[in-house]
Amino acid sequence: xxxxxxxxxxxxxxxxxxxxxxxxxxxxxxxxxxxxxxxxxxxxxxxxxxxxxxxxxxxxxxxxxxxxxxxxxxxxxxxxxxxxxxxxxxxxxxxxxxxxxxxxxxxxxxxxxxxxxxxxxxxxxxxxxxxxxxxxxxxxxxxxxxxxxxxxxxxxxxxxxxxxxxxxxxxxxxxxxxxxxxxxxxxxxxxxxxxxxxxxxxxxxxxxxxxxxxxxxxxxxxxxxxxxxxxxxxxxxxxxxxxxxxxxxxxxxxxxxxxxxxxxxxxxxxxxxxxxxxxxxxxxxxxxxxxxxxxxxxxxxxxxxxxxxxxxxxxxxxxxxxxxxxxxxxxxxxxxxxxxx
Amino acid sequence: xxxxxxxxxxxxxxxxxxxxxxxxxxxxxxxxxxxxxxxxxxxxxxxxxxxxxxxxxxxxxxxxxxxxxxxxxxxxxxxxxxxxxxxxxxxxxxxxxxxxxxxxxxxxxxxxxxxxxxxxxxxxxxxxxxxxxxxxxxxxxxxxxxxxxxxxxxxxxxxxxxxxxxxxxxxxxx
Amino acid sequence: xxxxxxxxxxxxxxxxxxxxxxxxxxxxxxxxxxxxxxxxxxxxxxxxxxxxxxxxxxxxxxxxxxxxxxxxxxxxxxxxxxxxxxxxxxxxxxxxxxxxxx
Numbered sequence: 001x002x003x004x005x006x007x008x009x010x011x012x013x014x015x016x017x018x019x020x021x022x023x024x025x026x027x028x029x030x031x032x033x034x035x036x037x038x039x040x041x042x043x044x045x046x047x048x049x050x051x052x053x054x055x056x057x058x059x060x061x062x063x064x065x066x067x068x069x070x071x072x073x074x075x076x077x078x079x080x081x082x083x084x085x086x087x088x089x090x091x092x093x094x095x096x097x098x099x100x101x102x103x104x105x106x107x108x109x110x111x112x113x114x115x116x117x118x119x120x121x122x123x124x125x126x127x128x129x130x131x132x133x134x135x136x137x138x139x140x141x142x143x144x145x146x147x148x149x150x151x152x153x154x155x156x157x158x159x160x161x162x163x164x165x166x167x168x169x170x171x172x173x174x175x176x177x178x179x180x181x182x183x184x185x186x187x188x189x190x191x192x193x194x195x196x197x198x199x200x201x202x203x204x205x206x207x208x209x210x211x212x213x214x215x216x217x218x219x220x221x222x223x224x225x226x227x228x229x230x231x232x233x234x235x236x237x238x239x240x241x242x243x244x245x246x247x248x249x250x251x252x253x254x255x256x257x258x259x260x261x262x263x264x265x266x267x268x269x270x271x272x273x274x275x276x277x278x279x280x281x282x283x284x285x286x287x288x289x290x291x292x293x294x295x296x297x298x299x300x301x302x303x304x305x306x307x308x309x310x311x312x313x314x315x316x317x318x319x320x321x322x323x324x325x326x327x328x329x330x331x332x333x334x335x336x337x338x339x340x341x
Numbered sequence: 342x343x344x345x346x347x348x349x350x351x352x353x354x355x356x357x358x359x360x361x362x363x364x365x366x367x368x369x370x371x372x373x374x375x376x377x378x379x380x381x382x383x384x385x386x387x388x389x390x391x392x393x394x395x396x397x398x399x400x401x402x403x404x405x406x407x408x409x410x411x412x413x414x415x416x417x418x419x420x421x422x423x424x425x426x427x428x429x430x431x432x433x434x435x436x437x438x439x440x441x442x443x444x445x446x447x448x449x450x451x452x453x454x455x456x457x458x459x460x461x462x463x464x465x466x467x468x469x470x471x472x473x474x475x476x477x478x479x480x481x482x483x484x485x486x487x488x489x490x491x492x493x494x495x496x497x498x499x500x501x502x503x504x505x506x507x508x509x510x511x512x513x514x515x
Numbered sequence: 516x517x518x519x520x521x522x523x524x525x526x527x528x529x530x531x532x533x534x535x536x537x538x539x540x541x542x543x544x545x546x547x548x549x550x551x552x553x554x555x556x557x558x559x560x561x562x563x564x565x566x567x568x569x570x571x572x573x574x575x576x577x578x579x580x581x582x583x584x585x586x587x588x589x590x591x592x593x594x595x596x597x598x599x600x601x602x603x604x605x606x607x608x609x610x611x612x613x614x615x616x617x
Binding site (some may be wrong): 347351354355358359361362367370371374377378381384385388389390392393396397400401404405408409412413415416435436437439440441443444445447448451452471472475476480483487490491494497498501502504505508 | 520521522523524525527528529530531532533534535536538539540542544545547548549551552555558559560562563565566573574576577579580581583584585586587588590591592594595596597598599601602603607
C-alpha cells in the first residue's frame with residue numbers, strides 16, 4: 001500500500017481542480033451552464049416573440065411570463081417513453097443526437113465573452129469554429145438515414161444539401177475580416193473592433209454571413225428540412241422523448257452559439273460604454289441578434305429548395321467575392337491600419 | 342514513459358481504422374473512418390500543427406466522410422440491402438501477412454535511415470503567417486494547380502452523370 | 516515528448532491496416548476507405564518529420580495541406596465512379612466488375 005495516494009491527496013487535488021479558473025470557465029461561464037441556460041432561454045424567447053409577431057401571447061402560465069416553460073418542457077420530455085421504429089437503429093440515433101448537442105456547443109470554447117474571458121484562446125479559433133460547424137451535416141445525415149423512414153431520410157438529405165451549399169459563402173464572407181485584421185484569433189478580432197465595428201466596412205460580408213447562418217440553422221426562410229406541412233419534422237421525425245429533447249435543444253444551442261459568433265465577428269463583441277461589464281454587453285448583443293433571427297422566422301415565407309440551393313451556390317458566392325474585392329480595395333487604398341491589432 | 346495523450350489518440354486511430362474495415366454494416370465503417378480521422382487530427386494538434394488539424398476536420402470529416410456516407414446510402418437504397426458476403430478466410434489471412442510485412446519493412450527502413458535526430462526540439466507551434474506566406478510565394482504554383490484540380494473534379498463528376506445517361510439510353514445497361 | 520520512432524510506428528501500423536483493407540476486401544467503398552487510411556498515414560509521417568527536424572521545417576505542413584485537398588477530390592471522383600458503376604451493373608463487388616464495357 002506504499003504507492004497509493006491517500007484520500008487526503010485526492011480530495012486536495014479535486015478541490016484544486018474545482019476552484020481553478022479553467023474549471024469554472026468550462027462549467028459555469030462561458031461554458032456549460034452558459035450554453036445550457038442560453039439555449040433554454042432562447043426556446044422561451046422564440047415562443048414569446050413569435051407569438052407577439054402573430055398577435056398571440058405565447059407561454060403564460062409556467063412562472064411569471066412563462067419563463068419556466070423550458071423547464072416544464074424538459075421535465076415532460078424526460079419522462080416520455082422513447083419509441084423508435086423497429087427497423088431503425090436506436091443506438092445510432094441516440095449517439096448521433098448526443099453528438100449533435102456536443103458539436104453544437106463546441107464553438108463556445110473559442111468565443112470570447114469578455115476581454116480574456118475565453119476558455120481556449122486558440123490562434124486558429126475562427127477555423128476551429130468553422131470546422132465544428134462543418135460537422136453538423138454528417139450527424140444530421142446519420143440521424144435521417146438511421147430513422148429508416150422516408151420522411152426523415154429526405155429531410156436529412158435536404159438538410160445536408162442546404163448546409164453544405166451555404167458553408168462556402170459562410171467561409172468566404174469572413175475572409176474580409178481576416179484580411180483586415182491578419183489573425184484568426186477571435187479575441188484579437190474582437191479587440192480590433194474597438195474603433196469601428198466590422199458591420200460597417202464589411203456590410204456585404206455581414207449580409208452574406210447572416211444569410212448563411214440562417215441556412216445553417218435551418219430557420220425560416222431556409223426551413224425546408226423541417227417543412228412542417230410537408231415532412232412532419234424532417235430528420236428529427238423519429239426522435240422521441242429524451243432523444244428529441246437533446247436534438248431540439250441542440251437546435252437552440254446552435255442558434256445561441258451562432259448569434260454569439262455574429263456578435264463577436266461583426267458587432268464588436270464585448271465593446272460598449274463601461275457602465276455595464278463586458279460580458280453583459282456581449283450577452284445583450286447576442287440576444288438582440290437572436291431576437292432578430294426569431295422575428296425573421298415570423299415574418300418571411302419559405303424558400304423553395306431549388307431556389308435555395310441556387311442562391312447558396314451562385315448569388316451568395318458572388319456577393320462574398322465582391323466583399324473580398326471591396327476589402328482588398330480598402331487595404332490597397334491604405335485604410336488597413338485602422339483595424340490592425 | 343509514453344505520453345498518455347499520444348497513446349490514447351493512436352489507440353483511437355488504429356482501433357477505428359480496423360473497425361471501419363471489419364464492421365458488418367458499411368455505414369458503421371464510414372463512421373469508423375470519421376472517428377479515425379478525428380483521432381489523426383488530434384495527433385496533428387499534439388505535433389503542433391493546429392491549423393492542419395482544423396483543416397483536416399473541416400475537409401475530411403466534414404466533407405469526405407459525408408460523401409462516403411451519402412454514396413453508401415444511395416447504393417444500398419436502390420436494390421434493397423446489399424449483403425456483403427464473407428470473403429474467403431484465406432484471402433483475409435493473406436492480407437494480414439502482406440500488410441504486416443509491408444508495415445514492418447517501411448517502419449524499419451524509415452527509422453534506420455532517417456537523417457533527423459529522434460528527439461524533439463522544445464515545444465513548438467508553427468506560426469500561421471509563415472504558412473500563408475509560403476503558400477502565396479513558394480508554393481503558389483501548387484495552389485493554382487489545386488484550383489485546376491478542383492475544376493477537373495467537378496467537370497469529371499458531371500461527365501460521369503452524362504455517361505451514365507448515355508449508357509442507359511443506348512441499351513448496354515441491364 | 517514522444518520520440519520520433521513512435522510516430523513512424525503509428526504511421527506504419529495505419530499503412531498496414533490500409534493495405535490489409537486493399538488486399539482482402541471486395542466492396543468498392545471499403546477499398547476507398549482503405550485508400551483514405553493510407554493517405555492519412557502518409558500525412559502523419561509528413562507532419563511528424565516536419566516537427567522533429569531541428570529547426571522545424573514548414574514544408575511538411577504545406578505538403579499535407581495539398582495532400583488533404585487532393586485526397587478529398589480523389590474521393591469525390593472515386594465515389595462518383597462507384598455510383599455510376601453500381602447503377603449500370605447492379606453491384607459494387609470489385610470481383611464482379613471486371614469487364615471494361617457492359
